Amino acid sequence: MFSVSRLLTFACLSISLAESAFIPALQGTPATSSDPPDLNGTTTDTSDIVSTAQQVDQKSGASSDAPPDQPATNTIITAIDGDLVNQTIPTTTSSRRGLYEISRRNDNYEQVFGGTGTGPSDRDASIEGTAYLTYTVVSNATYDVDDCLDYCDSVEGCVFANLYYEFENPLLDLVFSQGSNLKCAVYADVHSAIEKTNFGGQQLYPAPAPLNYIQQSSGWALKSLPEPAAPQGYDKVFGPTGGANNAPGYMGFAFLDQYDVAACAALCDTRGADPVGGACQYFNIWRAVVNGIPTTYTCSMYYLVADESTAVNYGQGDLVVTQSRGYSRQNAIVDGGFEGYTCDSGATACSTSSYANWVGTSPLNGNFDASIFDDAKFAHTGHSVALLGSATNVDTLSGTLAPAAPITTEAGVSYTLQFFYSTSFTDEEADEAGASLEIIWNGNPVDTITPGYQSQWVGYQTTLVAQGNDILQFVGSPAPAFAWIDDVSLLPLST
Secondary structure (H helix, E strand, O other): OEEHHHHHHHHHHHHHHOOOOOOHHHOOOOOOOOOOOOOOOOEOOHHHHHHHHOOOOOOEOOOOOOOOOOOOOOOEEEEEOOEEEEEEOOOOOOHHHHOOOOOOOHHHEEEEEOOOOOOOOOOEOEEOEOOEEEEEEEOOOOOOHHHHHHHHHHOOOOOEEEEEEEEOOHHHHHHOOOOOOEEEEEEOOOOOHHHEEEOEOOOOOOOOOOOOEEEEEEEEEEOOOOOOOOOOOEEEEEEEEOOEOOOEOEEEEEEEOOOOHHHHHHHHHHOOOEOOOEOOOEEEEEEEEEOOEEEEEEEEEEOOOOOHHHOOEOEEOOEEEEEEEEEEEOOOOOOOOOOOOOOOOOOOOEEEOEOOOEEEEOOOOOOOOEEEEEOHHHOOOOOEEEEEOOOOOOOOOOOEEEEOOOEOOOOOOEEEEEEEEEOOOOOOHHHHOOOOEEEEEOOEEEEEEOOOOOOOOEEEEEEEEOOOOEOEEEEEOOOOOOEEEEEEEEEEOOO
């Protein structure tokens, strides 16, 4: 470890080489053009979320002309950052894997509401609600609740079934092979009798035949909702609670038509990097209930990891937050912010070529060509940062920085490599003109960044495929074309 006093011996040599040269090891003052990033500058835009929830309409059910036994619908994005859309989830695998999973039996269900009867003048309505999946028809020889609940068991994500008769529908009566008019519509959310709004009223047979109508509409729900599986590459942080995060590092939100944590993870994975904070590293998913009716499912994304302490948004007006959960993205890099390196007691700044988590190496006859500093004024965040280029400015050789141990990864999985770099800590722009930074993955060059002089910290991302126990290296340009690196992360993709 180099303290200020130990580095004074380098001063005369350094000054003799270049009297005006910037010498990082002497803890000089960074260029004034480099402003510290404000990572707390953005917080959750609750008003925009609530306003959009008043506009979106995600209610649906089994339509009169749809054939039964269709595949359950995949999750759809219905809004992004306040704009209403109709988009699929950006994922290459089934987005349904983030829905509820449970071992099913019919005694796991309870009746939520009953029907109004089957007399000649009895009329009822079926559910039009959020998170509709699909429907089947069951034998109408009896009012077969058990067969309907068995069907719900067979549909991934199903937690609620609406069983009802639909009359005066020629497709049910004459076309569909099942030959039954007893519909069983299934949902990935629980609904109540106030959502029975589909009364029929359509002219499906040629006039003057009667309009179609509904009878004996009952609802059945799981007695308790199961816990969704955490998406690949994520850890659950908290939940379920009745409060959504109001936290810094906010990147934006999306509405989903189902409570699907895997879909939210896919959105976090593919969210464009924030210029200050970088990639999405945390999401908060929650269910919005408006006037007692499930309305939408919010996926809020953050570049800073939040926790339950900021889950203090319980709703606004008629909107109530329910089923709020937070998930953080796993980072395969140990101590990517170099915060594990600290000065000895009493020292205000120090540097080293290696410590427990990172190793800097110099070529033959090189001196301090890759190093780690505990000096907050040089860091992107926190108090420590890495430097490529001779910290003592006594040679023009390229150093290499690498994690101290192979990175624990899952072979075949794609990862996003992210870090921040800066070349602006010298007042001499000409010194940084040749600044470069090469990324090497398992011995193979991935990319070479040639930023020249950069007045601010810049984020970088690329996608890498792991082979397991991977080796990551950063090779810098010679001093005085210094390159500072901070906040390195290797984030698995959930898709």
